[in-house]
Amino acid sequence: MSENRQPGPAGRPPTVGDVLALPVLAGGDPRVVAGEEHLDRPVRWVHITELTDPASFLKGGELVLTTGMPLPDDWAGVRRYVDELAAVGAAALVMELVRRYHRPPDALVRACRARGLPLVTLARDVNFLEVTQVVHTLILGHQADAMRRTQRVHEAFTALTLRGAGPEEVLRAAAEMSGRTVVLENLVHRALACEPSGTTAQAALTDWERRSRTTPATDRPGVSGPEGWLAAPVEYQGERWGRVVMLPRALPAALPGRDFGPEDVTVLERTAMALTIARLTRPTPWERTAHRNALRDLVEQRHRSPADARARVAALGLPAEHVRLVAVLADLPPERDGEATEFRLSEELTATGVPALVGLLSPGRLGVLLALRPARPWREAVERVARAALDAAPGARVSVGAPAGDLADVARSFREAARVAEATEPGRPLPAGRSFHERADIGLRRLLYALRDDPRVQDYAERRLGPVLDHDARHGTDLVATLRGYLDAAGNKTVAARSAGLSRETVYQRLRTIERLLGGDLESGEQRTELHAALHAVDALRAPPVAPPPIGTGPGTDEFSPGPRS
Structure with a gap:
């Protein structure tokens, strides 16, 4: 009988279609004559009946097997028979065409089609007891496997929590367990972290804010919105902070949410719990570390594609198209608190309405990526950034790279800013009328300083x-x-x-x-x-030795560990 014990895909119970493919039923030459579109219904149990009112003995999800002997002769009786099965949630009706009928009654076919109840006929005799035994064994085996998988999920997330894992590591685990893309966003619908699975960041994050705003928030894990997202709230100190979202594998053609099973809900629940605990135990706001990682990915060109990079920064609120992008570096004096300067500069830019990513690229080096309208004078905006940096950290050295017209050129702009910084010795007077240094300032003396x-x-x-x-x-x-x-x-x-x-x-x-x-x-x-x-x-x-850290080196306390990018 082992040939009959072929489970459906791991992670979900067997469906009507899975059961019909089992040899024990396939030998009866099954034919679906109604409800073909519902063969993905899960089968919870098998019920053999020759009663005229079998629905009173059902709880939903049963595969009902019958020889057709008790089927009423009149149209009203047939319709009542089907209505009761559909109302209780029967998975499908399987009728043998051997004893009473040799073709399915038209009234039965019409009633099943009207109620969307799958009707399957068997042209040859089938041992219903053997069908029951095989399918029940399959269902019980699935339930045992599901319990073991659920236990592994709990153990994995418990280990992540005890280890103090950051959000990206938690999301990566969730994506691996579910095989789905998982996104973490805050209350203003900024996607702070995304772990794609079977897709790209571009496909997952394009037009993120609009799509997220059409998906209502829920108080507990649940499916909502036009795309059928599975979402769970993430809290901080008892208040809603954001949510974690699991995206469906396919476009929501007809029934959003049917793509998710109980194990997906379990994974998302544990993901939300792990993130809530991580948020409590980590002092740095996740928005800040999201900016840091986005900047480092751009500087080190760790994105899978330019389209992925655009989607990621746009989901963080930075325009990436039809803008002029300017890279700015601020090298801070050793005694200055980098995180405090980072926060103050970010607040300043937010208050003035300048779209920017602000983040520490290393313990003593702060990076800023400005997204400016092409017509806006970029030196004016950089001067504002430089003055804010000098106010927050007197003695800082601010360097700027040439503006970039595309996100793909941002790495070059940051490299140029880094070369300007390398050619600027401590204590060098600022150019007249400016609070920052740029490439045009580098003469022979500064070039030799950079090459010392x-x-x-x-x-x-x-x-x-x-x-x-x-x-x-x-x-x-x-x-x-x-x-x-x-x-x-x-x-x-x-x-x-x-x-x-x-x-x-x-x-x-x-x-x-x-x-x-x-x-x-x-x-x-x-x-x-x-x-x-x-x-x-x-x-x-x-000259006094100065060793600014490489712009791609992190301070070692990030909430989001960038990790390898495939």
Whole structure:
């Protein structure tokens, strides 16, 4: 009999269609003559009857087996017979065409079609007791499997909670268990985290706010809205904070919600509970960490596709099309609280109505992505951001990359801002009329400062100026200062002597010593240029060490761990 024990898909009870495919019934040559569209009804039990009123013994979900012997002869009796089966929720009526009937009565077919009750005829004799035994074994086996799966769900979410898992890890577990896309949103319908399953973030999140607003909130896990979302509330300190949503696998063609089973509800309930506990135990608002992860994904280009990236940032409330996108970095002084600065800057931008993502990219580096109307002067908006950052963290260095016309170019804009930051030594005065630095500010001196750790720059400085530096170190002289004054005066010895407060003869003597040590001619414009560059390199090498963290490195306390992106 093992050949008859073929369950339906894991995670749901057998349906009418599953049962009809079992060999024990397939041998009777079953034919569906009514209610074909309802073969997905779950079968809770099998009931053999030869009564004229079998519905009084049913509770719903039964597969009713009959030889047709008790079927009334009159049309009204047949209709009453079918109405009672449909009203009690019978899964289907299976009638054997061997003894009383050899074709299904027209009245029975019409009544079943009218009530949407599947009617299945068997052309050959079937052992109903064997059908009952096989299907009941299948149902009981499914129930035992369901209990074991439910236990595994509870154990998995308990382990996540005890481990202090963040929202993305909880959502990832829910998506893996259910095989469905799971989304976490707050009260203003911002999708803070999305774990796609069998689809893309673009398909799940496109036009998210509008779709979410058409899906009413529920006090407990339930299906609602035109798309048939399964949703559960997430609370914080006894108040509703947001909700977690499980999306159906297919478009809701006819019956939204029929796509979900009891195990999906269990998974979503435990997901909501785990998120509620995580929200209580984590101090950082999840909106902040959602912004951080969105920015890091853009900077490191971890999205599956540009369309996914657009859908994710749009679901966070940032326009991604028909805008000018500007990347801003603020490197904070070591003593400043990065999270406090992040919060204050975010509040400032929200209050002024500037759409932006604001988040710590690393412990000492704050990233901002502005979405501006193409006609709006972007430097004006960046100046506002820079002033707000300097007010929140005096001593911060604000750098900006060139505006990007598309989200795909944002990573380039952030890289450019990072290069500007690398070329800006601490304490460098701000450009006139500005509170930020940009690429146009980088001259030779700042370029060499940015390249100061490159061995080739170090080797060049040593080759060109090493003998003079060594002489000053051994003899206590100050030839480098004399050379600097001479080069700053564009080779005018008189101006150099006046600036240094020395006699011309002293300057001449020192310059001859420098020429002897370097084996060169200081009257050569090319050599003066080379020495000037070498002096800038020496200045850069002597500058205080600054090591801003990489823009893709996190502070280690994120609520949403970015994790690998497939």
